[in-house]
Amino acid sequence: MSLINCKGLSKSYGNKQALKQVDITLDAGRPIALVGPNGAGKTTLFSLLCGYITPTSGEVSLLGHKPGSPELLGRIASLPQDAALDPNLDVVTQLTFFATLQGYAKKEAKAEALRVLSLVDLADSAQQKPKSLSHGMSKRVSIAQALIGSPELVLLDEPTAGLDPANAKKIRELVKALSDKTTFVISSHNLDELEKLCDQVLYLEQGLLSQSVSMNESQHEDYLTLTMQQCEPSSLIEAVLDLADITSIEERQSNQFLIKHNSEEIYAIEMALLSLFKQRNWQYKAILKGRTLEEKLFS
Numbered sequence: 001m002s003l004i005n006c007k008g009l010s011k012s013y014g015n016k017q018a019l020k021q022v023d024i025t026l027d028a029g030r031p032i033a034l035v036g037p038n039g040a041g042k043t044t045l046f047s048l049l050c051g052y053i054t055p056t057s058g059e060v061s062l063l064g065h066k067p068g069s070p071e072l073l074g075r076i077a078s079l080p081q082d083a084a085l086d087p088n089l090d091v092v093t094q095l096t097f098f099a100t101l102q103g104y105a106k107k108e109a110k111a112e113a114l115r116v117l118s119l120v121d122l123a124d125s126a127q128q129k130p131k132s133l134s135h136g137m138s139k140r141v142s143i144a145q146a147l148i149g150s151p152e153l154v155l156l157d158e159p160t161a162g163l164d165p166a167n168a169k170k171i172r173e174l175v176k177a178l179s180d181k182t183t184f185v186i187s188s189h190n191l192d193e194l195e196k197l198c199d200q201v202l203y204l205e206q207g208l209l210s211q212s213v214s215m216n217e218s219q220h221e222d223y224l225t226l227t228m229q230q231c232e233p234s235s236l237i238e239a240v241l242d243l244a245d246i247t248s249i250e251e252r253q254s255n256q257f258l259i260k261h262n263s264e265e266i267y268a269i270e271m272a273l274l275s276l277f278k279q280r281n282w283q284y285k286a287i288l289k290g291r292t293l294e295e296k297l298f299s
């Protein structure tokens with residue numbers, strides 16, 4: 001059974017069509033990214049999946065049930081973009097309350113609240129009230145809330161927006177660590193982050209699902225992405241084009257080049273590049289197989 005199934009899913013707000021005939025079938029597994037420009041319909045899709053709003057037309061099911069069905073209690077969770085905490089209750093009290101709503105008895109609910117708080121490294125802040133938390137800490141409490149009961153599916157709308165780099169990294173590591181048991185669908189504008197975390201990327205644009213990209217395809221692509229420390233682009237391009245099996249090389253960003261080749265022997269190409277750099281005393285930063293997510297989506 002699919003984890004998420006949407007057929008012809010559309011949503012209009014008045015005469016604004018926010019989602020148009022979206023078809024999605026997703027199975028449980030590695031994290032899935034949802035990407036798209038501002039206003040593309042990502043939050044609308046998340047809200048439909050959570051059952052916060054109803055579709056104008058089309059169908060949506062999670063684990064074979066309609067969003068909001070009692071059968072889904074404790075099995076799916078979400079971190080909304082604008083998640084807010086109750087200002088009057090300390091952190092552990094509110095998470096304990098949410099755990100009891102999922103059916104935990106009072107004592108187990110508190111233990112579960114403390115467990116999810118330690119997952120986001122906030123066990124020491126359990127007694128604090130939301131107003132004494134920083135923005136990043138509040139976000140981590142909301143992520144902890146989404147993890148109560150170890151749900152099978154967790155929808156995270158911009159989970160690391162506003163977090164400092166160290167805490168954003170911790171959240172990425174947490175998602176990775178929990179991905180064996182939980183499937184995460186993550187909406188974010190941070191393509192580097194999604195590239196590190198996700199195996200599949202759904203791209204929404206103006207309410208249409210316009211692309212579905214598998215990150216694993218990169219191993220089979222005839223591309224290399226080369227990042228140099230510093231270089232003279234025209235000399236580099238000329239020298240690389242002289243190597244065997246190179247079809248093209250273009251500078252796509254400052255010091256970053258997309259190389260297309262027609263060799264089955266990817267190592268031979270990499271070795272040829274490394275000897276060229278040694279010969280010319282050029283410093284490189286990275287050679288990546290395939291194209292970056294940004295290249296896949298926007299070129």
Ligand SMILES: Nc1ncnc2c1ncn2[C@@H]1O[C@H](COP(=O)(O)OP(=O)(O)OP(=O)(O)O)[C@@H](O)[C@H]1O
Pocket residue numbers: 013016017018036037038039040041042043044045
């Ligand atoms: N409650 C609403 N009433 C009217 N229009 C809405 C409402 N919610 C969203 N929209 C419109 O629907 C479209 C999709 O909005 P949505 O919030 O789903 O986009 P998004 O991809 O999440 O954007 P962002 O990246 O900026 O968060 C936008 O044009 C938005 O203005």
